[in-house]
Amino acid sequence: MFSRITGIGSFLPGQAVSNHELARRGIATSDEWITSRTGIGFRHLAENGETSSDLGLEASRRALSAAGLEASDIDLIIVATSTPDYIFPSTACLLQSKLSNHGATAFDVQAVCSGFVYALTIADKFIHSGSHKRALVVGSEVFSRILDWSDRATCVLFGDGAGAVVLEASDRPGILATSLHADGAHHGILSVPGSVCNGKVIGDPFLRMDGQAVFKFAVRVLAEVGEECCAAAGIPSAGIDWLIPHQANMRILEATARKMKVPMDKVIVTVDRHGNTSAASIPLALDEAVRERRIRAGQKVLLAGVGGGFTWGAVLFEL
Numbered sequence: 001m002f003s004r005i006t007g008i009g010s011f012l013p014g015q016a017v018s019n020h021e022l023a024r025r026g027i028a029t030s031d032e033w034i035t036s037r038t039g040i041g042f043r044h045l046a047e048n049g050e051t052s053s054d055l056g057l058e059a060s061r062r063a064l065s066a067a068g069l070e071a072s073d074i075d076l077i078i079v080a081t082s083t084p085d086y087i088f089p090s091t092a093c094l095l096q097s098k099l100s101n102h103g104a105t106a107f108d109v110q111a112v113c114s115g116f117v118y119a120l121t122i123a124d125k126f127i128h129s130g131s132h133k134r135a136l137v138v139g140s141e142v143f144s145r146i147l148d149w150s151d152r153a154t155c156v157l158f159g160d161g162a163g164a165v166v167l168e169a170s171d172r173p174g175i176l177a178t179s180l181h182a183d184g185a186h187h188g189i190l191s192v193p194g195s196v197c198n199g200k201v202i203g204d205p206f207l208r209m210d211g212q213a214v215f216k217f218a219v220r221v222l223a224e225v226g227e228e229c230c231a232a233a234g235i236p237s238a239g240i241d242w243l244i245p246h247q248a249n250m251r252i253l254e255a256t257a258r259k260m261k262v263p264m265d266k267v268i269v270t271v272d273r274h275g276n277t278s279a280a281s282i283p284l285a286l287d288e289a290v291r292e293r294r295i296r297a298g299q300k301v302l303l304a305g306v307g308g309g310f311t312w313g314a315v316l317f318e319l
């Protein structure tokens with residue numbers, strides 16, 4: 001039993017917010033600094049009260065419609081998010097309720113920016129085992145809620161959004177190989193080191209990052225795990241049609257492509273318009289490229305994610 005992606009959807013909240021607009025709002029930054037260091041020009045920010053399950057709902061509806069399925073056809077819902085609506089229940093259960101699905105297995109995955117790659121791998125393994133037939137795999141984030149807007153080194157980098165895929169059992173392979181890793185020894189270079197205890201926030205509820213350490217780590221492991229996943233499928237990296245790395249920073253995307261010897265015209269780039277949307281970045285980029293008819297049926301696509309934890313992973317599939 002194999003699994004194939006049969007529907008893709010995404011959703012971006014509100015209007016695109018430019019770098020100039022952030023500077024106008026009082027952040028000590030400039031379009032020139034953000035563009036030259038990151039390639040980011042715009043990001044979308046959710047409205048007050050708009051949650052990860054709300055964004056995930058729109059993306060899921062679009063993915064289900066693309067697959068020609070109803071929500072009730074789904075027997076597994078996995079949501080990758082680091083900005084859940086509540087401490088509990090899971091965002092997957094809240095999304096399930098909004099979709100009026102009753103009875104499917106539903107849970108969240110917390111692997112920060114690698115979350116979607118983790119969730120897709122887990123769904124593939126559930127389907128491969130024969131226990132489930134139709135999965136909804138969602139990456140959804142409202143990262144704007146965990147940003148310290150007085151920290152210009154982080155707040156300009158991130159955005160909000162959601163992406164979703166439907167993964168169905170099939171007798172021919174769609175997902176060709178997967179590869180997941182983590183090393184908690186690096187937890188301190190990217191974290192939100194806070195918690196809620198006895199009604200109070202303990203520690204720091206905002207995203208903190210050692211940008212240069214993250215940069216070096218990301219470039220090394222994205223290329224490594226991409227190569228590892230291709231090797232597991234018996235396909236050279238030159239044999240893939242498209243590379244979709246986590247959309248963190250244009251320079252990270254370029255360095256990863258260079259290391260893997262993949263030309264930039266095979267790399268899907270949305271970081272310029274979306275910023276870094278964490279677990280949503282890969283499915284958002286995938287959906288955009290499929291809707292623009294750049295990625296077509298029968299092509300081989302390599303997804304590669306890296307995020308806090310540190311976590312990293314890749315999925316190679318044929319559409």
Ligand code: UT7
Pocket residue numbers: 028029030033034037038113152153154156209210211212214215248249252276278306307308
């Ligand atoms: O999902 C993974 C998420 N994380 C990432 O992708 C981050 C990876 N890291 C990076 O992309 C880069 O490290 C950054 C873009 C975050 C920072 O670039 P950098 O070249 O490493 O800059 P820096 O942190 O060394 O800062 C250089 C200067 C500093 O000023 P001084 O000390 O040289 O006077 C910063 O204060 O740039 C200043 N700076 C800014 N200036 C204008 C930092 N943020 C800003 C800003 N606007 N937004």
